[in-house]
Amino acid sequence: MTALAWLIPVSLLLGGVGLAAFLWSLRSGQFRDIEGDAARILLPEDPEPNLPGKPGRARRKNSDKDASKNTVDVAAK
Numbered sequence: 001m002t003a004l005a006w007l008i009p010v011s012l013l014l015g016g017v018g019l020a021a022f023l024w025s026l027r028s029g030q031f032r033d034i035e036g037d038a039a040r041i042l043l044p045e046d047p048e049p050n051l052p053g054k055p056g057r058a059r060r061k062n063s064d065k066d067a068s069k070n071t072v073d074v075a076a077k
Contacts, residue, residue: 025031
């Protein structure tokens with residue numbers, strides 16, 4: 001019986017925390033553009049920026065093409 005005296009207030013407190021978190025997410029705009037988020041996942045990613053010291057996506061694509069040419073040439077011989 002003493003366990004219920006602890007569990008009921010704790011469960012009410014956790015429910016209140018969950019409700020407060022849900023209301024905060026509504027007010028901060030987490031659920032404003034649900035359809036846009038669902039469609040955005042299907043779009044291709046933006047190319048990575050060319051940062052100094054890190055090759056961008058275009059540079060990696062060229063190196064991939066060169067590597068594929070080498071494997072095709074080797075396979076043809």
